[in-house]
Amino acid sequence: MANKIIPNLSMLKGLLGSNDDVARLVKRCPRALLADLEKTLMPNVQILKKCSIPMECILHLLYLRPRTFLVKSDTMMKSVEKAIEIGVPLTFIAFINAVDLFNYTSEGMWEVKLQTLRDLGFSDEASGDKLKKKIEFLLATGKFNISSVVACPVALACSIEKRLEPRMQILRLLESRNLIEKWPSLSGISSFTDYMFFDKFIRPYYDEIGEECIIKKFVTGKKRVEGVSKCLRSSI
Structure with missing residues (x-):
C-alpha cells in the first residue's frame, strides 16, 4: 500500500503545487491515494x-x-x-x-x-x-x-421559438410574481400540449397575468393566436 500512496502523493503535489492542496483533495476523495493515477488522473488531465x-x-x-x-x-x-x-x-x-x-x-x-x-x-x-x-x-x-x-x-x-421559450417566459413571470413555487420538470415543459400547459399554468392565473401579457409571451405564431384567445375568453 505504501508503494502506491507515496508515488501518488508525489504526483498530486506535482500537479496541485502544495501539500495543503493535496490534503484538500485527499480529504474530499481518499480514493486518490490508492488509484492508479498514471493510468487515470494524469492522462485524463491531458485529455481535458x-x-x-x-x-x-x-x-x-x-x-x-x-x-x-x-x-x-x-x-x-x-x-x-x-x-x-x-x-x-x-x-x-x-x-x-x-x-x-x-x-x-x-x-x-x-x-x-x-x-x-x-x-x-x-x-x-x-x-x-x-x-x-x-x-x-x-x-x-x-x-x-x-x-x-x-x-x-x-x-x-422541441422548437426553442415555438415551444420552449414561450413557456419559459410564462414560468418566469409566474415565478417573479410568486404565483408558483417551482417549475415543472423539463419533461413536463416539453411534452405538454399547448392546451395542457395553458390549463395548468395560465388559466388559474388569468386575472393576475392579464390577457394581453399572456398573448405576448405565450403566443408566438399567428396560427395559434385564435385558438389560445378562445381559451382565454373562456376563462373569463
Missing part, C-alpha cells in the same frame, strides 16, 4: 487540456468532481467525445458534468438515448448545431443541469 480547457479550470474541476478523473483514460476519452458530439458547450461546469454523466452511463443506455433523438428527427450528421443551441438555451435558464437535459431527449426535439 486538449479540449482547450485552461489548467486552472481543470484543477477546479478536480476539486469539484474528483471521481470524474479516476476512470480509465479510454473511458474519459469516449465520454469527452460524447459530450462534444451532442454539442455540450465547453464552459467547464456544463462540460465536466456531461463527461461525468457519460463516465457512469453504460454504452447500451446511451445508445437508447441517441436512438430516441434519431427517432425524434435528429440525424447524426445534422444534429450537432441544433443540439448545441438547445442545450445552451436550457442550461442558460439556470433551472436544469446537463443530467436532466440529457435524460429528456424530447426537450431536444
